[in-house]
Amino acid sequence: MAAASPRLRLFPFAVAAWVLAAAAGWAAAGDPPLSPKGVNYEVAALIAVKSRLRDEKGIMALWDIYSVDPCTWSMVACSADKFVISLQMANNGLSGTLSPSIGNLSHLQTMSLQNNTISGVIPPEIGKLTNLDALDLSSNEFVGDIPSSLGQLTRLNYLRLDRNNLSGQIPVDVAKLPGLTFLDLSFNNLSGPVPKIYAHDYSLAGNQYLCNSSTIHGCSSMTAMTNVSRQVQKAKNHRQLALAICLSVTCSTILVLLFVYWLSYCRWRLPFASSDQDLEFELGHLKHFSFHDLQNATGNFDSKNILGQGGFGIVYKGCLRNGTLVAVKRLKDPDVTGEVQFQTEVELIGLAVHRNLLRLYGFCMTSNERLLVYPYMPNGSVADRLRDYCNGKPSLDWSKRMQIALGAARGLLYLHEQCNPKIIHRDVKAANILLDESFEAIVGDFGLAKLLDRQESHVTTAVRGTIGHIAPEYLSTGQSSEKTDVYGFGILLLELITGPKTLSNGHGQSKKGMILDWVRELKEEKKLDKLVDRDLKDSFDVAELECSVDVIIQCTQTNPILRPKMSEVLHALEANVTLAESSVELNREPLPYGGPYSFSVRQEDPHDSSSFIIEPIELSGPR
Numbered sequence: 001m002a003a004a005s006p007r008l009r010l011f012p013f014a015v016a017a018w019v020l021a022a023a024a025g026w027a028a029a030g031d032p033p034l035s036p037k038g039v040n041y042e043v044a045a046l047i048a049v050k051s052r053l054r055d056e057k058g059i060m061a062l063w064d065i066y067s068v069d070p071c072t073w074s075m076v077a078c079s080a081d082k083f084v085i086s087l088q089m090a091n092n093g094l095s096g097t098l099s100p101s102i103g104n105l106s107h108l109q110t111m112s113l114q115n116n117t118i119s120g121v122i123p124p125e126i127g128k129l130t131n132l133d134a135l136d137l138s139s140n141e142f143v144g145d146i147p148s149s150l151g152q153l154t155r156l157n158y159l160r161l162d163r164n165n166l167s168g169q170i171p172v173d174v175a176k177l178p179g180l181t182f183l184d185l186s187f188n189n190l191s192g193p194v195p196k197i198y199a200h201d202y203s204l205a206g207n208q209y210l211c212n213s214s215t216i217h218g219c220s221s222m223t224a225m226t227n228v229s230r231q232v233q234k235a236k237n238h239r240q241l242a243l244a245i246c247l248s249v250t251c252s253t254i255l256v257l258l259f260v261y262w263l264s265y266c267r268w269r270l271p272f273a274s275s276d277q278d279l280e281f282e283l284g285h286l287k288h289f290s291f292h293d294l295q296n297a298t299g300n301f302d303s304k305n306i307l308g309q310g311g312f313g314i315v316y317k318g319c320l321r322n323g324t325l326v327a328v329k330r331l332k333d334p335d336v337t338g339e340v341q342f343q344t345e346v347e348l349i350g351l352a353v354h355r356n357l358l359r360l361y362g363f364c365m366t367s368n369e370r371l372l373v374y375p376y377m378p379n380g381s382v383a384d385r386l387r388d389y390c391n392g393k394p395s396l397d398w399s400k401r402m403q404i405a406l407g408a409a410r411g412l413l414y415l416h417e418q419c420n421p422k423i424i425h426r427d428v429k430a431a432n433i434l435l436d437e438s439f440e441a442i443v444g445d446f447g448l449a450k451l452l453d454r455q456e457s458h459v460t461t462a463v464r465g466t467i468g469h470i471a472p473e474y475l476s477t478g479q480s481s482e483k484t485d486v487y488g489f490g491i492l493l494l495e496l497i498t499g500p501k502t503l504s505n506g507h508g509q510s511k512k513g514m515i516l517d518w519v520r521e522l523k524e525e526k527k528l529d530k531l532v533d534r535d536l537k538d539s540f541d542v543a544e545l546e547c548s549v550d551v552i553i554q555c556t557q558t559n560p561i562l563r564p565k566m567s568e569v570l571h572a573l574e575a576n577v578t579l580a581e582s583s584v585e586l587n588r589e590p591l592p593y594g595g596p597y598s599f600s601v602r603q604e605d606p607h608d609s610s611s612f613i614i615e616p617i618e619l620s621g622p623r
Contacts (some may be wrong), residue, residue, distance in 0.1 A: 407441025428488030490555025
């Protein structure tokens with residue numbers, strides 16, 4: 001047989017080069033790349049995860065290897081460019097093991113697998129997920145060491161591995177993660193020295209073989225001393241048994257006398273002191289404060305420390321004993337929720353963790369008090385800053401206002417489409433959008449509406465919200481949905497553009513309706529510049545203004561079915577801001593009116609429960 005020609009010998013290499021070039025082209029285009037067989041790499045990774053898990057409830061039944069796009073699958077959430085960014089698989093009765101292919105979901109930001117019975121080792125490949133912000137593998141049956149590769153997750157903010165069967169030492173690289181604010185390794189079988197942990201809050205309880213020494217030698221000495229102590233203690237047990245019986249009788253008598261004294265003391269205590277009878281329980285990583293602690297932190301709830309008040313209660317500025325500044329919300333109607341209901345709702349609120357959501361730090365529950373503790377936001381709320389001036393100029397310029405709109409949209413998107421269970425806010429307004437030290441938008445007060453309406457089902461008769469920001473269907477029927485928040489976001493965006501004066505010069509829904517009609521008239525007359533806060537003068541971007549007005553009109557439609565989802569709203573705002581930045585860099589004129597993005601007109605079934613009626617499991621139906 002004749003030797004193959006050089007051209008034929010090079011043919012396989014040419015094919016391989018073509019495949020690699022095609023994959024690179026797909027990656028550059030922003031869509032998940034395909035394998036040479038045409039399979040989305042993220043689909044392949046998720047199918048590998050599915051193959052290792054036992055899914056008795058069939059929640060992954062629709063996960064299909066032949067699917068092009070996994071973004072419609074249950075428990076999966078994607079970014080605007082269709083990369084998988086969230087896996088919410090908690091509380092689903094899953095067992096089996098976790099596939100190392102999980103490490104191929106390179107854009108993953110949030111992974112929640114808590115409260116299942118997944119076993120085996122934690123795959124070291126998770127360390128490849130460099131975009132991961134929150135990882136929760138708690139309350140499973142994982143064994144083996146904590147992978148040191150988790151120390152490569154430099155963006156990790158929240159890590160829970162508690163209530164497993166993990167052993168070995170705490171990896172130093174994990175303890176030193178720079179961005180970690182919360183770490184829970186409690187109730188495992190960890191051993192050895194405890195390294196310095198950089199996380200602001202952490203728990204190591206229930207690991208009996210850990211020692212406080214920072215060196216292995218110190219721990220070895222401690223182990224030897226512990227063994228000797230156990231032998232000595234065993235010899236003393238018989239002698240102490242008789243003594244214990246005598247002491248128990250004596251102590252019982254003393255306790256009865258103390259109880260009688262306590263009853264008499266309670267009769268003449270100050271009225272507010274009855275709130276100090278704290279109910280003891282634990283809620284995961286949340287810190288349980290005593291009522292006395294919060295009294296001291298707020299100066300006995302001094303009116304001078306009031307930061308604000310609204311439909312859910314009064315917020316006080318406080319300073320804990322360690323110097324940490326906090327915001328303490330003293331809820332109204334504390335008798336509405338029982339102990340178990342309060343625990344359930346607060347724990348679910350605490351699971352919502354996102355950079356644009358106000359993280360719940362702790363709580364306090366007594367027989368007649370319900371309090372929530374949050375980090376203190378130094379720049380207050382958007383409502384406060386819209387009224388502020390610095391050197392004769394508004395504290396919030398146009399650019400900051402657009403960034404605030406983006407941050408608030410991202411936070412609401414997480415609550416609606418990436419949080420499990422989803423949360424409906426029901427009171428989206430400038431006063432509930434807080435600003436951190438970098439003026440980044442932080443959505444607060446989410447989950448509280450349902451917390452105080454727990455005695456009702458998915459339809460609430462007592463509307464929780466602020467007149468002027470409430471969607472018409474919620475005000476008239478008490479029915480709320482994600483589209484209720486979309487409406488509130490539209491009013492928030494309008495307030496960012498016009499400033500606070502426009503919406504505050506008048507009261508109620510009729511005034512709001514007149515303003516929205518005015519917005520539509522100005523759009524038709526192409527006089528949108530009259531909408532802009534006069535204090536900004538001409539310091540605004542015309543293209544961003546036009547796109548924002550389009551978003552406002554779509555979000556505030558009377559029929560909730562016609563309003564866009566928050567993912568569509570965010571897509572429009574992000575596309576507009578990106579275009580504006582590109583126009584500035586290239587010194588181009590803005591695009592003609594209409595902008596780079598338009599909402600698709602979707603025909604939806606008016607009886608579709610996902611778009612109008614709240615599911616009973618939703619918290620505030622909305623870390």
